[in-house]
Amino acid sequence: APQFEVGSDGFLYCEEVRVKDIQDALGPEASPFYLYSQSRIEANVRAYQEALAGMDAIIGYAVKANNNLMIMQLVRERGCGAVLVSGNELRLARLAGFDMRRTVFNGNGKTPQEIALAVRAECLINVDSEFDLENILAAAKREGRKARVLLRINPDIDPQVHPYVSTGLATSKFGIRTDQLRWFLDRIRQNEAQVELVGVHSHLGSTIKKVELFHDNVVTMLQVIDEISARGFHSIRFLNIGGGLGIDYERKGERIPTPQELIDAIRPCLAGRDLTLIIEPGRSLIGNAGILVCRVIGVKRNGDKRFIVVDGSMAELIRPALYGAYQLITLTEPGVAGEQMATYDIVGPVCESSDFLGKARVLPLPAPGTGLAVMDSGAYCMSMASNYNMKVLPGELMVQGNRWRIIRQRQRFADLLSGYRDLVALPDDDL
Ligand code: LLP
Numbered sequence: 329a330p331q332f333e334v335g336s337d338g339f340l341y342c343e344e345v346r347v348k349d350i351q352d353a354l355g356p357e358a359s360p361f362y363l364y365s366q367s368r369i370e371a372n373v374r375a376y377q378e379a380l381a382g383m384d385a386i387i388g389y390a391v392k393a394n395n396n397l398m399i400m401q402l403v404r405e406r407g408c409g410a411v412l413v414s415g416n417e418l419r420l421a422r423l424a425g426f427d428m429r430r431t432v433f434n435g436n437g438k439t440p441q442e443i444a445l446a447v448r449a450e451c452l453i454n455v456d457s458e459f460d461l462e463n464i465l466a467a468a469k470r471e472g473r474k475a476r477v478l479l480r481i482n483p484d485i486d487p488q489v490h491p492y493v494s495t496g497l498a499t500s501k502f503g504i505r506t507d508q509l510r511w512f513l514d515r516i517r518q519n520e521a522q523v524e525l526v527g528v529h530s531h532l533g534s535t536i537k538k539v540e541l542f543h544d545n546v547v548t549m550l551q552v553i554d555e556i557s558a559r560g561f562h563s564i565r566f567l568n569i570g571g572g573l574g575i576d577y578e579r580k581g582e583r584i585p586t587p588q589e590l591i592d593a594i595r596p597c598l599a600g601r602d603l604t605l606i607i608e609p610g611r612s613l614i615g616n617a618g619i620l621v622c623r624v625i626g627v628k629r630n631g632d633k634r635f636i637v638v639d640g641s642m643a644e645l646i647r648p649a650l651y652g653a654y655q656l657i658t659l660t661e662p663g664v665a666g667e668q669m670a671t672y673d674i675v676g677p678v679c680e681s682s683d684f685l686g687k688a689r690v691l692p693l694p695a696p697g698t699g700l701a702v703m704d705s706g707a708y709c710m711s712m713a714s715n716y717n718m719k720v721l722p723g724e725l726m727v728q729g730n731r732w733r734i735i736r737q738r739q740r741f742a743d744l745l746s747g748y749r750d751l752v753a754l755p756d757d758d759l
Pocket of ligand 1: 393411531534570573608610612
């Protein structure tokens with residue numbers, strides 16, 4: 329059953345809870361906030377687990393999609409590993425209790441300090457470039473430990489998505505081209521005390537809607553593995569195919585492949601291979617499990633254009649402004665009785681014309697104070713939020729059945745001043 333649905337009473341529900349009831353309980357001060365469905369997250373994890381049944385595999389939750397500590401703990405308890413892209417994500421994953429030996433530390437610009445952390449924590453480390461390998465060798469030497477590394481291959485496959493979320497093309501900044509493979513293998517062989525080559529990795533991009541692309545990627549990567557073993561390396565145990573599966577943002581019934589379809593498309597290629605598959609989903613684990621809940625400040629009209637102005641903005645949710653991304657928008661309660669539907673741009677209070685959450689949306693006329701929800705905001709929304717215009721990071725809440733709880737407090741004015749502590753006299757509390 330869908331966990332977010334407008335009921336026959338015209339109210340939006342998250343599982344068994346009326347979203348409007350939470351808004352009323354928290355009051356306008358706490359708006360906007362993120363709201364997640366625990367059973368949706370659990371079902372999304374289960375979908376991958378069922379798809380991978382019988383295979384030796386690690387589901388590496390891409391923490392960048394949503395780094396809420398309680399959500400990280402939840403997916404960890406349900407059996408996921410973690411995929412990390414910064415030292416602080418690594419620290420947070422440790423706090424969330426992940427088995428660090430089952431985490432992957434990724435990134436094209438890891439600092440020597442971050443690499444040292446990853447070596448000490450015994451993460452699997454992706455090698456992205458010549459300098460990256462040199463930094464890993466140096467860190468392993470300093471730490472007196474052997475680093476387990478995967479080579480991040482740039483497979484030059486077009487994922488057919490927005491250029492900003494495309495990563496596996498020849499022109500992308502990520503990964504190494506196969507014509508450079510020999511240099512990396514030589515360098516690794518010369519430094520076998522510092523580094524063990526245990527796998528290959530490749531991530532095509534995000535919001536992918538075609539499983540054939542994953543299949544092509546696996547075929548390419550198996551060729552790379554064969555080339556590596558032909559050069560005398562027999563230590564490859566991990567095939568990491570990245571993340572990237574899209575979700576149905578349009579909510580018009582478009583057929584987006586399921587995890588089952590993704591895995592079915594690659595499973596035959598892996599038969600007879602003694603490999604542990606690593607998959608790194610972010611969006612498809614958490615994207616449809618969260619919404620941003622806002623309040624309508626007012627409705628205005630400029631000539632023929634109508635705007636619904638809400639308290640949420642590009643500061644809390646930047647995907648529309650950054651990628652022109654579409655996320656469905658719905659009121660959390662009925663509109664003004666007797667009024668017609670009309671076409672509105674949904675905009676926030678931030679001083680930028682790119683500050684919109686949705687354009688040309690047909691909605692009922694909302695009264696001021698009406699609740700409005702941006703759907704499918706579980707991935708890359710809170711984790712990309714900013715303090716622009718001194719807006720605070722919103723709070724996060726989790727629904728489980730008929731109950732809800734806060735899983736992160738919203739920031740306060742005082743939090744925005746923490747960088748000035750010891751530099752200037754600060755007020756004790758919120759002004
Ligand atoms: N693995 C690697 C190496 C990645 O770079 C990413 C995402 C993932 C896994 C997870 O991909 P997913 O399954 O979530 O598609 N901010 C953009 C998305 C950026 C994705 C960056 N890399 C957005 O809001 O659409």
